[in-house]
Amino acid sequence: MPRRYWLMKCEPEAYTIGDLERDRSTTWEGVRNYQARNLLRDDMQVGDGVLFYASNAEPSGVTGLAEIVRSGFPDPT
Incomplete structure (x- = not known):
């Protein structure tokens, strides 16, 4: 399957x-939008790429690249 x-997006x-560079890995928690939550949990796969987008920044935009390193799981929050 293609990557x-x-x-x-993060504030x-x-x-x-x-x-993220310092922590090396993180989880995306507290997502309340159903479609976004389902994509995080069900569709993102190990090896997929991430465009890290800083919203409400000056200027807003992609600030770095990352990679999915763990399969999705239910949000504990």
């Missing part, structure tokens, strides 16, 4: 690409 890419005051 897929996902746009992952820069909550989490940045620099935070």
